[in-house]
Amino acid sequence: MKKTILALAAIVALSPFAAQAGDQDFTLVNKTGYQIDEVYVATPNSNSWGHDIMGDGVLANGAKKTVRFKSSTTACKWQLAVKFEDGSDVEWEDAFDLCTVETVTLKYNKGTGVTSAVAE
Template sequence: MKKWLLVGITALTASAASSVVVAEAKQDFTLVNKTGYTIDQVYVSPNATDNWLDDVLGQDVLEDGQKANIKFHSANEICKYDLKVIYDDKEEVEWTDINLCEEEKITIHWNKKSGESSATFD
């Protein structure tokens, strides 16, 4: 399991994002839940580490159809990250080596037929 020193990542739900002004970092992205299920926890961590940062959702969850704006500290220069989501049934899925300096949106999908999660990157 990954844990790492905090580099200033926060998540803002769509409703909270309008009331908070945060300087944009090149790694900022929107995470969209299109799984049909609730995502309980989201971890984003530099690819070069073996440890996860704190849950960027904090005490919140990401319901199906919702999105969260993941914000980084603007002085952060790291581009390659790993992403882990944990569903409310404790199922975990990870994606590695995501270049967040190039991606603005990550959409998580669940394929009921195959029983697998996938992600699209925009």
């Protein structure tokens, strides 16, 4: 897979209870057609992506993973980066408001070469 252009579509369901501290947990769904080997999340003001949250695992096409944050985490805005099995990677510079998002679905359009993320 070639390095891709980024696209972001957000469908955010707002509720009065959405922005509670420690409520940044979300499910990452891989519908790209490719295996994802590494996943990183970082706050927009971070100088580093930190550690691969997949650890020793991978996220196969069609699979999903629940990403859990420490209960003491208060930041709602998070950026996302993934690295695919072939070494290509994608970074979303626009931050996701994980206090209002339950699922982030990644998709790849072979025709346009665009990898997108839909937050719901």
